Amino acid sequence: MTARLHTVGISKQYDSVTALSPTDLEVQDGEFLTLLGPSGSGKTTLLQIIAGLVEPSGGQLFISGKEATRTAAGERGIGMVFQSYALFPHLSVWENIAYPLRMRKMDKPAIAAAVKDALEMVQMGAYAHRLPRELSGGQQQRIALARCFVYKPSVILLDEPLGALDKKLREHMQSEIRKLHKELGATFIYVTHDQEEALNLSDRICLMNNSRIEQLGTPEDLYDRPASAFSAQFIGYSNLLPGTARRETDGSATLQHARYALPLRSDAKAGEVALVVRPEQAALCSPDDAYLKGAVTEVVFAGSDYRVLVDIGGDEPFLLRCGRRDAPAVGDVVGLRWNAGHTAVVHV
Ligand SMILES: Nc1ncnc2c1ncn2[C@@H]1O[C@H](COP(=O)(O)OP(=O)(O)OP(=O)(O)O)[C@@H](O)[C@H]1O
Ligand SMILES: [Mg+2]
Known part of the structure; x- marks a missing residue:
């Protein structure tokens, strides 16, 4: 055609x-x-x-x-x-x-x-x-x-x-x-x-x-599947976590950074990348199981849910969305976790 x-x-x-x-x-x-x-x-x-x-x-x-x-x-x-x-x-x-x-x-x-x-x-x-x-x-x-x-x-x-x-x-x-x-x-x-x-x-x-x-x-x-950091930031909101993607001997991939080591989806290419975590992909968890930890700096009511900002030690706070019943309070130290297989990785 x-x-x-x-x-x-x-x-x-x-x-x-x-x-x-x-x-x-x-x-x-x-x-x-x-x-x-x-x-x-x-x-x-x-x-x-x-x-x-x-x-x-x-x-x-x-x-x-x-x-x-x-x-x-x-x-x-x-x-x-x-x-x-x-x-x-x-x-x-x-x-x-x-x-x-x-x-x-x-x-x-x-x-x-x-x-x-x-x-x-x-x-x-x-x-x-x-x-x-x-x-x-x-x-x-x-x-x-x-x-x-x-x-x-x-x-x-x-x-x-x-x-x-x-x-x-x-x-x-x-x-x-x-x-x-x-x-x-x-x-x-x-x-x-x-x-x-x-x-x-x-x-x-x-x-x-x-x-x-x-x-x-x-x-x-x-x-x-944003193809670049620009795409990830222009369409919807993205938490971008920079680092070096590394292939491990067992076939898995990790993101290495001075402040964290995070699992990546197994098909991530090695090199300088940013992990893209959408606000709705992240969930609160106990600090022991967390990929990232930080103190809550802002909780904003957004109608159907709350927008929660967590200081993870970088330039930008981490944004996630929480249901009305499980929103934390400002000052709480929380853990953050997500399913690595669902996240995207973009080259920077
Ligand atoms: N007649 C013109 N003479 C000189 N430069 C122009 C002319 N028309 C457009 N440009 C330039 O070309 C670029 C692209 O312009 P264009 O109007 O296509 O952008 P756009 O994506 O439609 O932006 P917007 O969202 O603001 O409408 C801009 O840098 C603009 O300044
Ligand atoms: Mg135009």
């Missing part, structure tokens, strides 16, 4: 700034792929190259197996939604959504039917005659989505479309976007710097750092 879209060594240079290093990316038909990464990592640049809004400095773009590197933006069959809704302020909701269809010279009854469907899809049927300024931010964003979806592009690019919304509305719109993706069966490439949003929405996440792809995989891949 050919990918819906793929790039070969695509790159962008602005004078001395590398906005995008040569990048190979394959996006499957109907996939929901998220570009995730910190500010300035090249997400928008990659999206705009795919859209045809930015000309790459090198490399090639293929859509459905055909080269489209120099194809005009309007001829790529790609829809785009931006962070700011960019609705036409003087046109009603109905006219805003009809606009791309009028541009495509669709006949009037077909336009009326398509606009009605698109409005229903985003549950805004009652607002057809309002002007954008008479809508809330979330409602305007839904109209912007309807205006993109109305002409049924088979590839839809969304650049931080929920960036301007508050948390509650973001979560609501996330589930709307998930539903729309299922209904349309289109390929979505979605940009965000919010890792929770990426985990919630995506079939795969393309984590970007410093103008290149840091790691590409399913949300579970990135969470359970």
Whole structure:
């Protein structure tokens, strides 16, 4: 099967700034792929190259197996939604959504039917005659989505479309976007710097750092098997315990450090590494059985559980999560333990 879209060594240079290093990316038909990464990592640049809004400095773009590197933006069959809704302020909701269809010279009854469907899809049927300024931010964003979806592009690019919304509305719109993706069966490439949003929405996440792809995989891949310290810290919270990984004569592996010697999963490679322990993987235990020991410095109520910080003598305290019944008190000396087979090891 050919990918819906793929790039070969695509790159962008602005004078001395590398906005995008040569990048190979394959996006499957109907996939929901998220570009995730910190500010300035090249997400928008990659999206705009795919859209045809930015000309790459090198490399090639293929859509459905055909080269489209120099194809005009309007001829790529790609829809785009931006962070700011960019609705036409003087046109009603109905006219805003009809606009791309009028541009495509669709006949009037077909336009009326398509606009009605698109409005229903985003549950805004009652607002057809309002002007954008008479809508809330979330409602305007839904109209912007309807205006993109109305002409049924088979590839839809969304650049931080929920960036301007508050948390509650973001979560609501996330589930709307998930539903729309299922209904349309289109390929979505979605940009965000919010890792929770990426985990919630995506079939795969393309984590970007410093103008290149840091790691590409399913949300579970990135969470359970981070490929680098950067991945481990960007997706969820990680306790990183540095040291030298050593293979023992019995085939096991250990992490050696001035302050501790810890078991590693048996397939860990030797060298300078960091052990990644997620807060929910660690549990309190009696100091005699502990991998690490320390005094509790902070206990913070987090709704369903407590976030507990333990001073383990390093630069950063160790974070774990404790149920409401077994949370320790500040000042308690506690032991920490986890299942070494479940933890990840990254090279540093
Ligand atoms: N037109 C331009 N001229 C010069 N440099 C640019 C231009 N557009 C982007 N850059 C630079 O390229 C790099 C990548 O920018 P890009 O907009 O792709 O980042 P991003 O990952 O989308 O960030 P954000 O999360 O802040 O939107 C940045 O260092 C940026 O300053
Ligand atoms: Mg951007």
